[in-house]
Amino acid sequence: MDWEQLDLHPRIIAAVNKANIKSAREILTYSVVDLQRVTQLSVTDIQRLQKAVSATLQKDAVVTALQMYREKTNFPSQHLKLSLGCNVLNNLLRGGLPLVGITELAGESSAGKTQFALQLCLSVQYPVEYGGLGAGAVYICTEDAFPSKRLQELIKQQSKLRAEVPADVIHKIRFGDRIFIEHAADVDMLTVCITKRLPILLLRGQIRLIVIDSIAALFRCEFAARDAVLKAKHLQTLGAKLHHLSSSFTTPVFCINQVTDTVKETDSVLTHCGLQERKVLPALGISWSNQLLMRLMVSRTQRTAPPPHTGSILRTMEVIFAPHIPQSTCYYVIDMEGVKGIDGEGT
Incomplete structure:
Protein backbone atom coordinates (compact mmCIF):
# COMPACT_ATOMS: atom_id res chain seq x y z
CA MET A 1 0.00 0.00 0.00
CA GLN A 58 -14.48 1.68 5.07
CA LYS A 59 -16.13 1.52 1.65
CA ASP A 60 -19.69 2.50 2.55
CA ALA A 61 -20.76 5.18 4.95
CA VAL A 62 -23.09 4.18 7.76
CA VAL A 63 -26.73 4.92 6.92
CA THR A 64 -29.84 4.97 9.04
CA ALA A 65 -33.07 3.06 8.46
CA LEU A 66 -34.83 6.37 7.79
CA GLN A 67 -32.27 7.19 5.08
CA MET A 68 -32.81 3.84 3.41
CA TYR A 69 -36.55 4.42 3.41
CA ARG A 70 -36.38 7.96 2.05
CA GLU A 71 -33.70 7.25 -0.55
CA LYS A 72 -35.35 4.20 -2.06
CA THR A 73 -33.63 4.55 -5.44
CA ASN A 74 -30.21 4.26 -3.76
CA PHE A 75 -31.13 0.99 -2.02
CA PRO A 76 -33.02 -1.09 -4.61
CA SER A 77 -32.43 -4.41 -2.88
CA GLN A 78 -34.27 -3.11 0.20
CA HIS A 79 -37.35 -1.87 -1.63
CA LEU A 80 -37.73 -3.58 -5.02
CA LYS A 81 -39.39 -6.99 -5.15
CA LEU A 82 -39.88 -9.56 -7.90
CA SER A 83 -43.58 -9.84 -8.68
CA LEU A 84 -45.29 -13.25 -8.60
CA GLY A 85 -47.48 -12.09 -11.47
CA CYS A 86 -50.56 -11.74 -9.26
CA ASN A 87 -51.57 -8.75 -7.11
CA VAL A 88 -53.18 -10.90 -4.41
CA LEU A 89 -50.06 -13.03 -3.97
CA ASN A 90 -47.85 -9.94 -4.11
CA ASN A 91 -49.90 -8.38 -1.31
CA LEU A 92 -49.38 -11.47 0.82
CA LEU A 93 -45.60 -11.19 0.34
CA ARG A 94 -45.50 -7.38 0.70
CA GLY A 95 -44.65 -6.86 -2.96
CA GLY A 96 -43.17 -10.19 -4.02
CA LEU A 97 -39.86 -12.01 -3.65
CA PRO A 98 -36.96 -10.10 -2.00
CA LEU A 99 -34.10 -9.50 -4.43
CA VAL A 100 -31.43 -10.72 -2.02
CA GLY A 101 -31.69 -14.03 -0.19
CA ILE A 102 -33.08 -17.53 -0.61
CA THR A 103 -36.83 -18.05 -0.72
CA GLU A 104 -38.06 -21.61 -0.25
CA LEU A 105 -41.40 -22.95 -1.43
CA ALA A 106 -42.23 -26.29 0.22
CA GLY A 107 -45.21 -28.53 -0.24
CA GLU A 108 -46.56 -31.91 -1.22
CA SER A 109 -46.88 -33.15 -4.77
CA SER A 110 -49.66 -31.48 -6.82
CA ALA A 111 -49.69 -28.35 -4.62
CA GLY A 112 -48.45 -26.29 -7.58
CA LYS A 113 -44.82 -25.61 -6.63
CA THR A 114 -43.49 -25.89 -10.18
CA GLN A 115 -46.28 -23.62 -11.43
CA PHE A 116 -45.02 -20.87 -9.13
CA ALA A 117 -41.46 -21.37 -10.39
CA LEU A 118 -42.51 -21.14 -14.04
CA GLN A 119 -44.59 -18.04 -13.40
CA LEU A 120 -41.63 -16.35 -11.70
CA CYS A 121 -39.42 -17.22 -14.68
CA LEU A 122 -41.82 -15.25 -16.87
CA SER A 123 -42.43 -12.45 -14.40
CA VAL A 124 -38.72 -11.67 -14.00
CA GLN A 125 -38.53 -10.79 -17.71
CA TYR A 126 -40.94 -7.86 -17.44
CA PRO A 127 -39.58 -4.31 -17.04
CA VAL A 128 -39.09 -3.06 -13.48
CA GLU A 129 -42.18 -0.84 -13.67
CA TYR A 130 -44.29 -4.00 -14.10
CA GLY A 131 -42.71 -5.96 -11.26
CA GLY A 132 -39.94 -7.67 -13.22
CA LEU A 133 -36.19 -7.22 -13.41
CA GLY A 134 -35.77 -7.00 -17.17
CA ALA A 135 -33.71 -10.19 -17.42
CA GLY A 136 -34.04 -13.94 -17.78
CA ALA A 137 -33.89 -16.87 -15.37
CA VAL A 138 -31.98 -20.09 -14.94
CA TYR A 139 -34.05 -23.17 -14.07
CA ILE A 140 -32.11 -26.07 -12.50
CA CYS A 141 -33.97 -29.39 -12.59
CA THR A 142 -32.78 -32.10 -10.22
CA GLU A 143 -35.43 -34.80 -10.63
CA ASP A 144 -38.07 -34.33 -13.33
CA ALA A 145 -37.70 -33.10 -16.90
CA PHE A 146 -38.33 -29.41 -17.46
CA PRO A 147 -42.08 -28.81 -18.12
CA SER A 148 -41.64 -27.23 -21.55
CA LYS A 149 -45.24 -27.80 -22.66
CA ARG A 150 -46.68 -26.06 -19.62
CA LEU A 151 -44.25 -23.16 -20.08
CA GLN A 152 -45.48 -22.62 -23.63
CA GLU A 153 -49.08 -22.59 -22.39
CA LEU A 154 -48.23 -19.93 -19.82
CA ILE A 155 -46.41 -17.82 -22.41
CA LYS A 156 -49.47 -17.82 -24.66
CA GLN A 157 -51.69 -16.73 -21.74
CA GLN A 158 -49.53 -13.82 -20.52
CA SER A 159 -51.75 -11.16 -22.05
CA LYS A 160 -54.68 -12.52 -20.00
CA LEU A 161 -52.82 -13.13 -16.75
CA ARG A 162 -51.03 -9.77 -16.90
CA ALA A 163 -53.88 -7.64 -18.20
CA GLU A 164 -52.42 -4.57 -16.47
CA VAL A 165 -49.38 -4.67 -18.77
CA PRO A 166 -49.76 -3.01 -22.21
CA ALA A 167 -49.96 -5.57 -25.02
CA ASP A 168 -47.03 -4.05 -26.90
CA VAL A 169 -44.77 -4.54 -23.85
CA ILE A 170 -45.71 -8.24 -23.62
CA HIS A 171 -45.23 -8.83 -27.33
CA LYS A 172 -41.69 -7.42 -27.22
CA ILE A 173 -40.54 -9.95 -24.61
CA ARG A 174 -39.09 -13.18 -26.00
CA PHE A 175 -40.04 -15.25 -22.97
CA GLY A 176 -38.82 -18.65 -24.18
CA ASP A 177 -35.38 -17.38 -25.22
CA ARG A 178 -34.52 -16.02 -21.79
CA ILE A 179 -34.99 -19.10 -19.63
CA PHE A 180 -31.82 -21.19 -19.36
CA ILE A 181 -32.38 -24.82 -18.34
CA GLU A 182 -29.85 -26.99 -16.52
CA HIS A 183 -30.21 -30.58 -15.32
CA ALA A 184 -28.21 -31.63 -12.25
CA ALA A 185 -28.15 -35.36 -11.53
CA ASP A 186 -26.10 -35.17 -8.32
CA VAL A 187 -24.75 -32.72 -5.76
CA ASP A 188 -21.43 -32.34 -7.60
CA MET A 189 -23.18 -31.33 -10.82
CA LEU A 190 -25.33 -28.86 -8.91
CA THR A 191 -22.23 -27.36 -7.30
CA VAL A 192 -20.46 -26.99 -10.66
CA CYS A 193 -23.53 -25.32 -12.12
CA ILE A 194 -23.75 -22.81 -9.27
CA THR A 195 -20.03 -22.02 -9.05
CA LYS A 196 -19.02 -22.14 -12.73
CA ARG A 197 -21.97 -21.57 -15.05
CA LEU A 198 -24.30 -19.24 -13.17
CA PRO A 199 -21.65 -16.53 -12.60
CA ILE A 200 -21.11 -16.29 -16.36
CA LEU A 201 -24.80 -15.67 -17.05
CA LEU A 202 -25.02 -13.23 -14.14
CA LEU A 203 -21.95 -11.27 -15.22
CA ARG A 204 -23.41 -10.92 -18.71
CA GLY A 205 -26.68 -9.63 -17.25
CA GLN A 206 -28.65 -12.40 -18.91
CA ILE A 207 -30.39 -13.65 -15.77
CA ARG A 208 -31.75 -12.16 -12.53
CA LEU A 209 -33.48 -15.22 -11.06
CA ILE A 210 -32.17 -18.62 -9.95
CA VAL A 211 -34.65 -21.49 -9.58
CA ILE A 212 -33.77 -24.92 -8.16
CA ASP A 213 -36.45 -27.61 -8.53
CA SER A 214 -35.98 -29.28 -6.14
CA ILE A 215 -33.32 -28.77 -3.52
CA ALA A 216 -34.17 -31.91 -1.52
CA ALA A 217 -34.13 -34.48 -4.33
CA LEU A 218 -30.35 -34.80 -4.61
CA PHE A 219 -29.61 -34.78 -0.90
CA ARG A 220 -32.24 -37.41 -0.14
CA CYS A 221 -30.72 -39.73 -2.74
CA GLU A 222 -27.04 -39.27 -1.92
CA PHE A 223 -27.02 -39.09 1.87
CA ALA A 224 -28.28 -41.76 4.25
CA ALA A 225 -29.37 -41.10 7.83
CA ARG A 226 -25.88 -41.91 9.11
CA ASP A 227 -24.42 -39.15 6.89
CA ALA A 228 -26.26 -36.33 8.67
CA VAL A 229 -23.12 -34.35 9.54
CA LEU A 230 -21.72 -34.59 6.01
CA LYS A 231 -25.09 -33.63 4.53
CA ALA A 232 -25.32 -30.60 6.82
CA LYS A 233 -21.86 -29.49 5.73
CA HIS A 234 -22.80 -29.73 2.04
CA LEU A 235 -26.04 -27.84 2.64
CA GLN A 236 -24.23 -25.04 4.44
CA THR A 237 -21.67 -24.78 1.64
CA LEU A 238 -24.40 -24.73 -1.01
CA GLY A 239 -26.36 -22.10 0.89
CA ALA A 240 -23.25 -19.91 1.23
CA LYS A 241 -22.59 -20.09 -2.52
CA LEU A 242 -26.18 -19.20 -3.35
CA HIS A 243 -26.13 -16.30 -0.88
CA HIS A 244 -22.93 -15.00 -2.44
CA LEU A 245 -24.46 -14.99 -5.93
CA SER A 246 -27.70 -13.45 -4.68
CA SER A 247 -26.02 -10.59 -2.83
CA SER A 248 -23.34 -9.97 -5.47
CA PHE A 249 -25.82 -9.67 -8.34
CA THR A 250 -29.00 -8.64 -6.45
CA THR A 251 -30.66 -11.79 -7.73
CA PRO A 252 -33.47 -13.73 -5.99
CA VAL A 253 -32.91 -17.45 -5.38
CA PHE A 254 -36.10 -19.55 -5.42
CA CYS A 255 -35.76 -23.12 -4.14
CA ILE A 256 -38.52 -25.71 -4.27
CA ASN A 257 -38.42 -28.19 -1.40
CA GLN A 258 -40.15 -31.47 -0.67
CA VAL A 259 -41.82 -32.34 2.63
CA THR A 260 -41.62 -35.17 5.12
CA ASP A 261 -44.46 -36.73 7.09
CA THR A 262 -44.67 -36.52 10.86
CA VAL A 263 -47.32 -38.28 12.92
CA LYS A 264 -48.65 -36.75 16.12
CA GLU A 265 -50.88 -38.51 18.61
CA THR A 266 -53.85 -36.24 19.36
CA ASP A 267 -55.43 -37.66 22.51
CA SER A 268 -55.82 -40.97 24.29
CA VAL A 269 -59.27 -41.68 22.86
CA LEU A 270 -58.21 -41.17 19.24
CA THR A 271 -54.95 -43.03 19.81
CA HIS A 272 -56.88 -45.98 21.23
CA CYS A 273 -59.01 -45.98 18.06
CA GLY A 274 -55.88 -45.97 15.91
CA LEU A 275 -56.34 -42.37 14.72
CA GLN A 276 -53.37 -40.03 14.53
CA GLU A 277 -52.87 -36.50 13.29
CA ARG A 278 -50.71 -36.21 10.15
CA LYS A 279 -48.49 -33.21 9.58
CA VAL A 280 -45.92 -32.40 6.91
CA LEU A 281 -42.69 -30.46 7.42
CA PRO A 282 -40.14 -29.16 4.89
CA ALA A 283 -37.33 -31.60 4.18
CA LEU A 284 -33.59 -31.22 4.93
CA GLY A 285 -33.91 -30.09 8.54
CA ILE A 286 -32.48 -27.14 10.42
CA SER A 287 -29.18 -27.03 8.49
CA TRP A 288 -31.06 -25.95 5.40
CA SER A 289 -33.64 -23.84 7.25
CA ASN A 290 -30.85 -21.64 8.59
CA GLN A 291 -29.88 -20.72 5.01
CA LEU A 292 -33.30 -19.29 4.16
CA LEU A 293 -34.53 -15.73 4.20
CA MET A 294 -38.16 -16.72 3.69
CA ARG A 295 -40.05 -20.02 3.83
CA LEU A 296 -43.42 -20.51 2.17
CA MET A 297 -45.57 -23.63 2.24
CA VAL A 298 -48.29 -24.56 -0.22
CA SER A 299 -50.93 -27.26 0.03
CA ARG A 300 -53.91 -28.57 -1.88
CA THR A 301 -57.29 -28.61 -0.15
CA GLN A 302 -60.31 -30.80 -0.81
CA ARG A 303 -62.47 -27.78 -1.63
CA THR A 304 -63.32 -26.18 -4.95
CA ALA A 305 -62.84 -22.48 -5.52
CA PRO A 306 -65.68 -19.94 -5.45
CA PRO A 307 -66.79 -18.05 -8.61
CA PRO A 308 -65.32 -16.96 -10.96
CA HIS A 309 -62.87 -19.85 -10.43
CA THR A 310 -65.57 -22.51 -10.12
CA GLY A 311 -64.22 -25.97 -10.89
CA SER A 312 -60.64 -25.21 -9.81
CA ILE A 313 -59.16 -26.86 -6.72
CA LEU A 314 -58.56 -24.45 -3.87
CA ARG A 315 -54.97 -24.33 -2.61
CA THR A 316 -53.29 -22.41 0.20
CA MET A 317 -50.01 -20.53 0.51
CA GLU A 318 -48.68 -19.91 4.01
CA VAL A 319 -45.83 -17.67 5.11
CA ILE A 320 -43.95 -19.80 7.66
CA PHE A 321 -41.24 -17.24 8.40
CA ALA A 322 -39.83 -14.07 6.88
CA PRO A 323 -38.09 -11.05 8.42
CA HIS A 324 -40.63 -8.58 7.00
CA ILE A 325 -43.92 -10.53 6.96
CA PRO A 326 -46.02 -11.98 9.80
CA GLN A 327 -47.29 -15.54 9.55
CA SER A 328 -50.25 -15.37 7.18
CA THR A 329 -52.07 -17.39 4.54
CA CYS A 330 -53.75 -16.88 1.21
CA TYR A 331 -55.86 -19.08 -1.06
CA TYR A 332 -55.01 -19.50 -4.72
CA VAL A 333 -56.00 -21.52 -7.78
CA ILE A 334 -54.16 -22.76 -10.85
CA ASP A 335 -55.80 -22.58 -14.25
CA MET A 336 -54.70 -22.34 -17.87
CA GLU A 337 -53.44 -18.78 -17.36
CA GLY A 338 -51.32 -19.55 -14.30
CA VAL A 339 -51.35 -19.12 -10.52
CA LYS A 340 -53.94 -16.68 -9.16
CA GLY A 341 -54.54 -15.61 -5.59
CA ILE A 342 -58.11 -15.19 -4.34
CA ASP A 343 -59.10 -11.98 -2.58
CA GLY A 344 -60.69 -12.18 0.84
CA GLU A 345 -59.88 -15.83 1.46
CA GLY A 346 -56.64 -15.47 3.40
CA THR A 347 -55.97 -14.77 7.08
Whole structure:
Protein backbone atom coordinates (compact mmCIF):
# COMPACT_ATOMS: atom_id res chain seq x y z
CA MET A 1 0.00 0.00 0.00
CA ASP A 2 1.11 3.58 -0.69
CA TRP A 3 1.21 4.94 2.85
CA GLU A 4 1.78 8.45 1.48
CA GLN A 5 -1.93 8.53 0.57
CA LEU A 6 -2.93 8.51 4.23
CA ASP A 7 -3.35 11.77 6.12
CA LEU A 8 -0.54 11.00 8.57
CA HIS A 9 2.62 12.66 9.81
CA PRO A 10 5.70 11.64 7.74
CA ARG A 11 7.28 10.33 10.92
CA ILE A 12 4.47 7.74 11.34
CA ILE A 13 4.64 6.73 7.67
CA ALA A 14 8.41 6.27 7.91
CA ALA A 15 7.99 4.04 10.98
CA VAL A 16 5.42 1.85 9.19
CA ASN A 17 7.66 1.46 6.14
CA LYS A 18 10.63 0.62 8.37
CA ALA A 19 8.52 -2.08 10.08
CA ASN A 20 7.89 -3.57 6.60
CA ILE A 21 4.10 -3.52 7.01
CA LYS A 22 2.68 -3.96 3.51
CA SER A 23 -1.08 -3.49 3.77
CA ALA A 24 -3.69 -1.47 5.63
CA ARG A 25 -5.50 -4.64 6.67
CA GLU A 26 -2.31 -5.89 8.30
CA ILE A 27 -2.38 -2.86 10.61
CA LEU A 28 -5.74 -3.91 11.99
CA THR A 29 -4.55 -7.44 12.77
CA TYR A 30 -1.99 -6.12 15.24
CA SER A 31 -2.80 -5.08 18.80
CA VAL A 32 -1.68 -1.64 20.01
CA VAL A 33 1.15 -3.27 21.97
CA ASP A 34 2.37 -5.22 18.92
CA LEU A 35 2.30 -2.10 16.75
CA GLN A 36 4.29 -0.22 19.37
CA ARG A 37 6.85 -3.01 19.41
CA VAL A 38 7.36 -3.19 15.63
CA THR A 39 7.10 0.53 14.84
CA GLN A 40 8.47 2.12 18.03
CA LEU A 41 5.63 4.67 17.89
CA SER A 42 3.73 6.15 20.84
CA VAL A 43 0.20 5.04 21.76
CA THR A 44 -1.16 8.33 20.41
CA ASP A 45 0.56 7.78 17.04
CA ILE A 46 -0.71 4.20 16.88
CA GLN A 47 -4.27 5.38 17.45
CA ARG A 48 -3.89 7.96 14.67
CA LEU A 49 -2.57 5.24 12.36
CA GLN A 50 -5.43 2.86 13.12
CA LYS A 51 -8.02 5.61 12.63
CA ALA A 52 -6.57 6.57 9.23
CA VAL A 53 -6.41 2.95 8.09
CA SER A 54 -9.99 2.26 9.21
CA ALA A 55 -11.25 5.28 7.26
CA THR A 56 -9.48 4.00 4.15
CA LEU A 57 -10.94 0.50 4.40
CA GLN A 58 -14.48 1.68 5.07
CA LYS A 59 -16.13 1.52 1.65
CA ASP A 60 -19.69 2.50 2.55
CA ALA A 61 -20.76 5.18 4.95
CA VAL A 62 -23.09 4.18 7.76
CA VAL A 63 -26.73 4.92 6.92
CA THR A 64 -29.84 4.97 9.04
CA ALA A 65 -33.07 3.06 8.46
CA LEU A 66 -34.83 6.37 7.79
CA GLN A 67 -32.27 7.19 5.08
CA MET A 68 -32.81 3.84 3.41
CA TYR A 69 -36.55 4.42 3.41
CA ARG A 70 -36.38 7.96 2.05
CA GLU A 71 -33.70 7.25 -0.55
CA LYS A 72 -35.35 4.20 -2.06
CA THR A 73 -33.63 4.55 -5.44
CA ASN A 74 -30.21 4.26 -3.76
CA PHE A 75 -31.13 0.99 -2.02
CA PRO A 76 -33.02 -1.09 -4.61
CA SER A 77 -32.43 -4.41 -2.88
CA GLN A 78 -34.27 -3.11 0.20
CA HIS A 79 -37.35 -1.87 -1.63
CA LEU A 80 -37.73 -3.58 -5.02
CA LYS A 81 -39.39 -6.99 -5.15
CA LEU A 82 -39.88 -9.56 -7.90
CA SER A 83 -43.58 -9.84 -8.68
CA LEU A 84 -45.29 -13.25 -8.60
CA GLY A 85 -47.48 -12.09 -11.47
CA CYS A 86 -50.56 -11.74 -9.26
CA ASN A 87 -51.57 -8.75 -7.11
CA VAL A 88 -53.18 -10.90 -4.41
CA LEU A 89 -50.06 -13.03 -3.97
CA ASN A 90 -47.85 -9.94 -4.11
CA ASN A 91 -49.90 -8.38 -1.31
CA LEU A 92 -49.38 -11.47 0.82
CA LEU A 93 -45.60 -11.19 0.34
CA ARG A 94 -45.50 -7.38 0.70
CA GLY A 95 -44.65 -6.86 -2.96
CA GLY A 96 -43.17 -10.19 -4.02
CA LEU A 97 -39.86 -12.01 -3.65
CA PRO A 98 -36.96 -10.10 -2.00
CA LEU A 99 -34.10 -9.50 -4.43
CA VAL A 100 -31.43 -10.72 -2.02
CA GLY A 101 -31.69 -14.03 -0.19
CA ILE A 102 -33.08 -17.53 -0.61
CA THR A 103 -36.83 -18.05 -0.72
CA GLU A 104 -38.06 -21.61 -0.25
CA LEU A 105 -41.40 -22.95 -1.43
CA ALA A 106 -42.23 -26.29 0.22
CA GLY A 107 -45.21 -28.53 -0.24
CA GLU A 108 -46.56 -31.91 -1.22
CA SER A 109 -46.88 -33.15 -4.77
CA SER A 110 -49.66 -31.48 -6.82
CA ALA A 111 -49.69 -28.35 -4.62
CA GLY A 112 -48.45 -26.29 -7.58
CA LYS A 113 -44.82 -25.61 -6.63
CA THR A 114 -43.49 -25.89 -10.18
CA GLN A 115 -46.28 -23.62 -11.43
CA PHE A 116 -45.02 -20.87 -9.13
CA ALA A 117 -41.46 -21.37 -10.39
CA LEU A 118 -42.51 -21.14 -14.04
CA GLN A 119 -44.59 -18.04 -13.40
CA LEU A 120 -41.63 -16.35 -11.70
CA CYS A 121 -39.42 -17.22 -14.68
CA LEU A 122 -41.82 -15.25 -16.87
CA SER A 123 -42.43 -12.45 -14.40
CA VAL A 124 -38.72 -11.67 -14.00
CA GLN A 125 -38.53 -10.79 -17.71
CA TYR A 126 -40.94 -7.86 -17.44
CA PRO A 127 -39.58 -4.31 -17.04
CA VAL A 128 -39.09 -3.06 -13.48
CA GLU A 129 -42.18 -0.84 -13.67
CA TYR A 130 -44.29 -4.00 -14.10
CA GLY A 131 -42.71 -5.96 -11.26
CA GLY A 132 -39.94 -7.67 -13.22
CA LEU A 133 -36.19 -7.22 -13.41
CA GLY A 134 -35.77 -7.00 -17.17
CA ALA A 135 -33.71 -10.19 -17.42
CA GLY A 136 -34.04 -13.94 -17.78
CA ALA A 137 -33.89 -16.87 -15.37
CA VAL A 138 -31.98 -20.09 -14.94
CA TYR A 139 -34.05 -23.17 -14.07
CA ILE A 140 -32.11 -26.07 -12.50
CA CYS A 141 -33.97 -29.39 -12.59
CA THR A 142 -32.78 -32.10 -10.22
CA GLU A 143 -35.43 -34.80 -10.63
CA ASP A 144 -38.07 -34.33 -13.33
CA ALA A 145 -37.70 -33.10 -16.90
CA PHE A 146 -38.33 -29.41 -17.46
CA PRO A 147 -42.08 -28.81 -18.12
CA SER A 148 -41.64 -27.23 -21.55
CA LYS A 149 -45.24 -27.80 -22.66
CA ARG A 150 -46.68 -26.06 -19.62
CA LEU A 151 -44.25 -23.16 -20.08
CA GLN A 152 -45.48 -22.62 -23.63
CA GLU A 153 -49.08 -22.59 -22.39
CA LEU A 154 -48.23 -19.93 -19.82
CA ILE A 155 -46.41 -17.82 -22.41
CA LYS A 156 -49.47 -17.82 -24.66
CA GLN A 157 -51.69 -16.73 -21.74
CA GLN A 158 -49.53 -13.82 -20.52
CA SER A 159 -51.75 -11.16 -22.05
CA LYS A 160 -54.68 -12.52 -20.00
CA LEU A 161 -52.82 -13.13 -16.75
CA ARG A 162 -51.03 -9.77 -16.90
CA ALA A 163 -53.88 -7.64 -18.20
CA GLU A 164 -52.42 -4.57 -16.47
CA VAL A 165 -49.38 -4.67 -18.77
CA PRO A 166 -49.76 -3.01 -22.21
CA ALA A 167 -49.96 -5.57 -25.02
CA ASP A 168 -47.03 -4.05 -26.90
CA VAL A 169 -44.77 -4.54 -23.85
CA ILE A 170 -45.71 -8.24 -23.62
CA HIS A 171 -45.23 -8.83 -27.33
CA LYS A 172 -41.69 -7.42 -27.22
CA ILE A 173 -40.54 -9.95 -24.61
CA ARG A 174 -39.09 -13.18 -26.00
CA PHE A 175 -40.04 -15.25 -22.97
CA GLY A 176 -38.82 -18.65 -24.18
CA ASP A 177 -35.38 -17.38 -25.22
CA ARG A 178 -34.52 -16.02 -21.79
CA ILE A 179 -34.99 -19.10 -19.63
CA PHE A 180 -31.82 -21.19 -19.36
CA ILE A 181 -32.38 -24.82 -18.34
CA GLU A 182 -29.85 -26.99 -16.52
CA HIS A 183 -30.21 -30.58 -15.32
CA ALA A 184 -28.21 -31.63 -12.25
CA ALA A 185 -28.15 -35.36 -11.53
CA ASP A 186 -26.10 -35.17 -8.32
CA VAL A 187 -24.75 -32.72 -5.76
CA ASP A 188 -21.43 -32.34 -7.60
CA MET A 189 -23.18 -31.33 -10.82
CA LEU A 190 -25.33 -28.86 -8.91
CA THR A 191 -22.23 -27.36 -7.30
CA VAL A 192 -20.46 -26.99 -10.66
CA CYS A 193 -23.53 -25.32 -12.12
CA ILE A 194 -23.75 -22.81 -9.27
CA THR A 195 -20.03 -22.02 -9.05
CA LYS A 196 -19.02 -22.14 -12.73
CA ARG A 197 -21.97 -21.57 -15.05
CA LEU A 198 -24.30 -19.24 -13.17
CA PRO A 199 -21.65 -16.53 -12.60
CA ILE A 200 -21.11 -16.29 -16.36
CA LEU A 201 -24.80 -15.67 -17.05
CA LEU A 202 -25.02 -13.23 -14.14
CA LEU A 203 -21.95 -11.27 -15.22
CA ARG A 204 -23.41 -10.92 -18.71
CA GLY A 205 -26.68 -9.63 -17.25
CA GLN A 206 -28.65 -12.40 -18.91
CA ILE A 207 -30.39 -13.65 -15.77
CA ARG A 208 -31.75 -12.16 -12.53
CA LEU A 209 -33.48 -15.22 -11.06
CA ILE A 210 -32.17 -18.62 -9.95
CA VAL A 211 -34.65 -21.49 -9.58
CA ILE A 212 -33.77 -24.92 -8.16
CA ASP A 213 -36.45 -27.61 -8.53
CA SER A 214 -35.98 -29.28 -6.14
CA ILE A 215 -33.32 -28.77 -3.52
CA ALA A 216 -34.17 -31.91 -1.52
CA ALA A 217 -34.13 -34.48 -4.33
CA LEU A 218 -30.35 -34.80 -4.61
CA PHE A 219 -29.61 -34.78 -0.90
CA ARG A 220 -32.24 -37.41 -0.14
CA CYS A 221 -30.72 -39.73 -2.74
CA GLU A 222 -27.04 -39.27 -1.92
CA PHE A 223 -27.02 -39.09 1.87
CA ALA A 224 -28.28 -41.76 4.25
CA ALA A 225 -29.37 -41.10 7.83
CA ARG A 226 -25.88 -41.91 9.11
CA ASP A 227 -24.42 -39.15 6.89
CA ALA A 228 -26.26 -36.33 8.67
CA VAL A 229 -23.12 -34.35 9.54
CA LEU A 230 -21.72 -34.59 6.01
CA LYS A 231 -25.09 -33.63 4.53
CA ALA A 232 -25.32 -30.60 6.82
CA LYS A 233 -21.86 -29.49 5.73
CA HIS A 234 -22.80 -29.73 2.04
CA LEU A 235 -26.04 -27.84 2.64
CA GLN A 236 -24.23 -25.04 4.44
CA THR A 237 -21.67 -24.78 1.64
CA LEU A 238 -24.40 -24.73 -1.01
CA GLY A 239 -26.36 -22.10 0.89
CA ALA A 240 -23.25 -19.91 1.23
CA LYS A 241 -22.59 -20.09 -2.52
CA LEU A 242 -26.18 -19.20 -3.35
CA HIS A 243 -26.13 -16.30 -0.88
CA HIS A 244 -22.93 -15.00 -2.44
CA LEU A 245 -24.46 -14.99 -5.93
CA SER A 246 -27.70 -13.45 -4.68
CA SER A 247 -26.02 -10.59 -2.83
CA SER A 248 -23.34 -9.97 -5.47
CA PHE A 249 -25.82 -9.67 -8.34
CA THR A 250 -29.00 -8.64 -6.45
CA THR A 251 -30.66 -11.79 -7.73
CA PRO A 252 -33.47 -13.73 -5.99
CA VAL A 253 -32.91 -17.45 -5.38
CA PHE A 254 -36.10 -19.55 -5.42
CA CYS A 255 -35.76 -23.12 -4.14
CA ILE A 256 -38.52 -25.71 -4.27
CA ASN A 257 -38.42 -28.19 -1.40
CA GLN A 258 -40.15 -31.47 -0.67
CA VAL A 259 -41.82 -32.34 2.63
CA THR A 260 -41.62 -35.17 5.12
CA ASP A 261 -44.46 -36.73 7.09
CA THR A 262 -44.67 -36.52 10.86
CA VAL A 263 -47.32 -38.28 12.92
CA LYS A 264 -48.65 -36.75 16.12
CA GLU A 265 -50.88 -38.51 18.61
CA THR A 266 -53.85 -36.24 19.36
CA ASP A 267 -55.43 -37.66 22.51
CA SER A 268 -55.82 -40.97 24.29
CA VAL A 269 -59.27 -41.68 22.86
CA LEU A 270 -58.21 -41.17 19.24
CA THR A 271 -54.95 -43.03 19.81
CA HIS A 272 -56.88 -45.98 21.23
CA CYS A 273 -59.01 -45.98 18.06
CA GLY A 274 -55.88 -45.97 15.91
CA LEU A 275 -56.34 -42.37 14.72
CA GLN A 276 -53.37 -40.03 14.53
CA GLU A 277 -52.87 -36.50 13.29
CA ARG A 278 -50.71 -36.21 10.15
CA LYS A 279 -48.49 -33.21 9.58
CA VAL A 280 -45.92 -32.40 6.91
CA LEU A 281 -42.69 -30.46 7.42
CA PRO A 282 -40.14 -29.16 4.89
CA ALA A 283 -37.33 -31.60 4.18
CA LEU A 284 -33.59 -31.22 4.93
CA GLY A 285 -33.91 -30.09 8.54
CA ILE A 286 -32.48 -27.14 10.42
CA SER A 287 -29.18 -27.03 8.49
CA TRP A 288 -31.06 -25.95 5.40
CA SER A 289 -33.64 -23.84 7.25
CA ASN A 290 -30.85 -21.64 8.59
CA GLN A 291 -29.88 -20.72 5.01
CA LEU A 292 -33.30 -19.29 4.16
CA LEU A 293 -34.53 -15.73 4.20
CA MET A 294 -38.16 -16.72 3.69
CA ARG A 295 -40.05 -20.02 3.83
CA LEU A 296 -43.42 -20.51 2.17
CA MET A 297 -45.57 -23.63 2.24
CA VAL A 298 -48.29 -24.56 -0.22
CA SER A 299 -50.93 -27.26 0.03
CA ARG A 300 -53.91 -28.57 -1.88
CA THR A 301 -57.29 -28.61 -0.15
CA GLN A 302 -60.31 -30.80 -0.81
CA ARG A 303 -62.47 -27.78 -1.63
CA THR A 304 -63.32 -26.18 -4.95
CA ALA A 305 -62.84 -22.48 -5.52
CA PRO A 306 -65.68 -19.94 -5.45
CA PRO A 307 -66.79 -18.05 -8.61
CA PRO A 308 -65.32 -16.96 -10.96
CA HIS A 309 -62.87 -19.85 -10.43
CA THR A 310 -65.57 -22.51 -10.12
CA GLY A 311 -64.22 -25.97 -10.89
CA SER A 312 -60.64 -25.21 -9.81
CA ILE A 313 -59.16 -26.86 -6.72
CA LEU A 314 -58.56 -24.45 -3.87
CA ARG A 315 -54.97 -24.33 -2.61
CA THR A 316 -53.29 -22.41 0.20
CA MET A 317 -50.01 -20.53 0.51
CA GLU A 318 -48.68 -19.91 4.01
CA VAL A 319 -45.83 -17.67 5.11
CA ILE A 320 -43.95 -19.80 7.66
CA PHE A 321 -41.24 -17.24 8.40
CA ALA A 322 -39.83 -14.07 6.88
CA PRO A 323 -38.09 -11.05 8.42
CA HIS A 324 -40.63 -8.58 7.00
CA ILE A 325 -43.92 -10.53 6.96
CA PRO A 326 -46.02 -11.98 9.80
CA GLN A 327 -47.29 -15.54 9.55
CA SER A 328 -50.25 -15.37 7.18
CA THR A 329 -52.07 -17.39 4.54
CA CYS A 330 -53.75 -16.88 1.21
CA TYR A 331 -55.86 -19.08 -1.06
CA TYR A 332 -55.01 -19.50 -4.72
CA VAL A 333 -56.00 -21.52 -7.78
CA ILE A 334 -54.16 -22.76 -10.85
CA ASP A 335 -55.80 -22.58 -14.25
CA MET A 336 -54.70 -22.34 -17.87
CA GLU A 337 -53.44 -18.78 -17.36
CA GLY A 338 -51.32 -19.55 -14.30
CA VAL A 339 -51.35 -19.12 -10.52
CA LYS A 340 -53.94 -16.68 -9.16
CA GLY A 341 -54.54 -15.61 -5.59
CA ILE A 342 -58.11 -15.19 -4.34
CA ASP A 343 -59.10 -11.98 -2.58
CA GLY A 344 -60.69 -12.18 0.84
CA GLU A 345 -59.88 -15.83 1.46
CA GLY A 346 -56.64 -15.47 3.40
CA THR A 347 -55.97 -14.77 7.08
